[in-house]
Amino acid sequence: MVLKQKNSYPKKGPHYSWVYLCIALFSVGFCEAQKPKDFPASDPASDPVDLVYPLLDTENSRWFFFSSASRPFGMVNLSPDTEIDGAWGSGYRYKTDTVKGFSHVHGWQISGLSVMPVVVSDENTEAVFTDFYSKFSHNTEQVFPGYHSVELERYGIRAELTSTKRVGLHRYSFPDSGRPAILFNLNTMLGPSANANGMMEKTGNRSLSGSLAMEPTHRRPKPFKLYFKIKLNVDIDSVRQDEGTGNYLVYTDSGIKNILMKVAISYTSLENATTNLDSELKHWDFEKTVADSKKEWNDLLGRIQIEGGTETAQRRFYTDLWHALQGRRTISDFNGSYPDNTDEKFRIGQLPLDENGNPKFAHYNSDSFWGAQWTLNTLWGLVYPNIMQDFALSLLQYQKDGGLVPRGPSGGNYTYVMTGASSTPFIVSAIQKGILTEDLESVYQALKKNHMVNGIMAKAGYEHNTSLGGGLKYYLEDGYVPYPIPEGKFGGHQDGASLTLEYAYQDWTLAQLADKLGHVEDYDYFLSRSKNYKNVFDVSTGWMRPKNVDGQWKEDYDPYQHEHGFIESNGAQATWFVPHDLEGLVELMGGSKKAVEKLNLQFETAKKLGFTSGSSHSQELHPEYSRIPINYGNQPSIQTAFIFNQLNRPELTQYWSRKVTEKVFSGLSPSTGYNGDEDQGLMGSLAVLLKIGLFQMNGGTEENPQYQIGSPIFDSVKIRLDQNFYPGKTFSIKTINNSEDTIQIKNSTLNGEKIEGSALLHSQITEGGELVLKMITSK
Known part of the structure; x- marks a missing residue:
């Protein structure tokens, strides 16, 4: 097919002929929507930018x-x-x-x-x-x-x-x-x-x-x-x-x-x-x-170089990575001027300048960091520490201007989008990875304020004028957020069980920073609060379950009913939202064996529905899709495949993370990609992490954070480390005998030394080196 051209256009990469052909074919329905035909592996000399497919999921955008x-x-x-x-x-x-x-x-x-x-x-x-x-x-x-x-x-x-x-x-x-x-x-x-x-x-x-x-x-x-x-x-x-x-x-x-x-x-x-x-x-x-x-x-x-796999897989990978690097928008000028709308009267602020007169960082308009602990924290923190630093400093600039660290600023002001204090894990992760190093005591105090009654944690979604919808006073007094909240409706997402789980995790991340800075009493206090998740676990049913203000469990409870106590999820999905204390959760469930059986059954059931609640965000409430027990189309349960690693069943992490990748994050089509809810890099980042086989369960918020090893889909992944932040030059992941059938790891070595377990430390990765994984057929 010859495409009509009237002018001279910028030179295109060697694979654009396929892209333009497929664009034309899409318009008449010839390209397969879910999983296009695989093409031979691309020319290794191709630039990554030439492999990006911008039209992904644009029917649902x-x-x-x-x-x-x-x-x-x-x-x-x-x-x-x-x-x-x-x-x-x-x-x-x-x-x-x-x-x-x-x-x-x-x-x-x-x-x-x-x-x-x-x-x-x-x-x-x-x-x-x-x-x-x-x-x-x-x-x-x-x-x-x-x-x-x-x-x-x-x-x-x-x-x-x-x-x-x-x-x-x-x-x-x-x-x-x-x-x-x-x-x-x-x-x-x-x-x-x-x-x-x-x-x-x-x-x-x-x-x-x-x-x-x-x-x-x-x-x-x-x-x-x-x-x-x-x-x-x-x-x-x-x-x-x-x-x-x-x-x-x-x-x-x-x-x-x-x-x-x-x-x-x-x-x-x-x-x-x-x-x-x-x-x-x-x-x-x-x-x-x-x-x-x-x-x-x-x-x-190009900071991540891949080899092996089909051209379709490589194109989708760089498209995912491209999405992880956009969506959140700069609002500061070239000279560092920026709009500050956090007070009653608008003002023009000025970012700090370096010795050359350039702004030290940019200021941003951004959707929330709700779910970033399993996405941006890891990808940006490892591959783009300069970007993570920029965003952390921008969030802290809002606090200097308006008194609170935002979770999703827009128009130079707070929006109170979503729930909790989702910026806390992001900023703590930046600190634990050595990305944010200055004035940490002031940073800690700013984050601590967000976790108290006058902070952002007290507000539910878009609650501009009160601090009642988040139910924080009940969380502090009774150890859980009730559902419904007695005071009535003030914002969105006033779902008590999910709020309790989210607050508990975020409290744990703040406790890690308190410990780092020597605040012993604060550490004990927030660590104690982080156990509040136990107050919404119903031992008799084995699920997280909403409670009302009188402490009574929700009647006629159905763990597969969407929302009704859970934020953009159901009880089955939300039950596993305890990334900071999986041992404690497993104990509540009756031991590791029962927990593995329970989660594996959820995956087996979710597989029948393609691991997502339909193909767009609007379908999550549809009865046909909403009852899925694991949903990789939204953030609340996207960590679940890696829970098996910490239950000493790494082969199940490898198996299910591959199956999710294959079904959810492998297509190249305008009709699919992220189920219409990519959320400014969150799901693109998740797809990248699944494909390179690295994941952080608690968002990288502990001292010398741990990375869980999954099942990379490529023969080789080479990460170019930023030497302004890390000592090593590159960290490589090499798989031997990798294919669609050989997805499980028989043994692994780091720089020639055998690895025991299924995790690496941040310092091991950032020092550089090579992780070699020998793959075998799934049993």
Whole structure:
């Protein structure tokens, strides 16, 4: 098949012919949705970035999920939008064939600056402000990290997109007929938030400036302003504002058919938007910007090198890794200015600068770290310690400004998304791995506040004005959070049994930091609180079970009933949420043998449903899918395969982690991938960890953290260690006799020495070396 091309495009890697062919085939249904045909192993010389498949799971995507013309954690996330209303089911949706604009911000509860190139004629001079959408075809679409192009069929325009971290770069090729123009849709519903009060003015022959407000959402209660500075490579003929919509149409010289446009944004000021533009994109070389973006992605993806397996497996691996490095968005400017919305009055903050005048870290907009203990903690902490450090320092900057360490900040403010103090394990893990080393006493005190009645742990999901929904006072007084909470409904996720389990684990992680810093009384106090999980374990049923405020077990209890005391899970899944004290849990269950039998049966049952509650987040409540006993489509039970390791049954960890990987994280298709709930790198990170065979049960929060060994799917995995943090150069995992059938480990050695058990210490890995695993057939 020959794809229609009108212009010269950036050079593509050796495997893009397959990607483009498969894109075309998907549109007519020829590519297998769940598990595409395996291709021969790819050329070892291929760049990892060339193996990424950006269209994964785009039939189920949400506003912040899809990225194309974006840098890692970019402030600008430029891509086409085919749906623009709502946080869910919006952004780029593969099955929707209409482009409604190219917007620059796709983040957690933030959206902004949608533009659309159009051709204006006598017939549509007035209608173009409200009737400007255009059909497009996947047959003529090209997309890879740092680049996206589509042909707008209505106008005959080829639109190409790329970016730096804070500047979007557009290239439009207009047809010979009609008048070229660019529509700025500044007042519209855009994903999770309405854009309003859009203003723009011509500030030079080739420049524009403006701003818009992102209206509050249920989750982000304050408005958030976006400023923008625009430069074109051609003269602006005129700017026209429509009275009805308030949107703007920018006309250029009708004789010029190829137009470049730079769009820089800032959340602090127009001056800083200009600084971002002038600092990051001084030239007009579109191909160079694409190449620079590709190199930046490649440098990060290349920190893990894999060999062996099929091309499908390799493509999916680097797609997973790509997702682990995006979604959470930069909100600070090039010079370190950032928006602080944590107080009643908005202010512009300034990040600390190094000796060269550069910001020491970036500030971020981020969904919560709920579940990060089994995902980002391990992957970032081992492979990207610089990223983990950056995010930890950003979270602590929020605390300095607003008094609390956030669990999911948006718009420069708290959102109170999800539950508990999920940032505590993340930050403690960074400390235990030597990534965060300064002012640890202040860090500890900040985290401790979050675990008390005036902290974030007391708030349930999106509970902005009270601290009652989290039920923390009951947890402190009675040792558990009741269900229902007597005071009523204040936020989301007020499910007492899950809250109790989460608080207990997070208390244990804080106890580890207290111990490290010599706070003996605090250590004993939080360690005691970490045993509260026992108060919601019903010995008579063998499951975690909700209790009401009077201490009575929930009547008519069904461990497979979704929610009703459990957060985005059921009792069967949540029962194993005791990563810090599996020995204590096993004792409650009647011993290791019974625990193994119980968990293994749950996996056998879950296997029949594909280990997930349907293929999208919205299906979790569906009766057909919600009764699954183990769910790898959401965070609460994604640690369960590695529990067998700690029950002295490593062969079951190896078997079930492989089966989950094969079923849940092996496809290359727009229709599947993460079941529509990837959560800004969490599930992408999990997939990577399963495939390289390393996992941390308690999130790496103990002294010299332990890594559980699983069953790698590749012949070789080489991790390039960051020598700014770790002494070793590389850590390699080599498997011998590895295949789909030989998934269990017969024996293992580290640097030639036999390993006893199924775990390694952080220091053993970061010193560098080679882990060799001899694989045998599963029994």
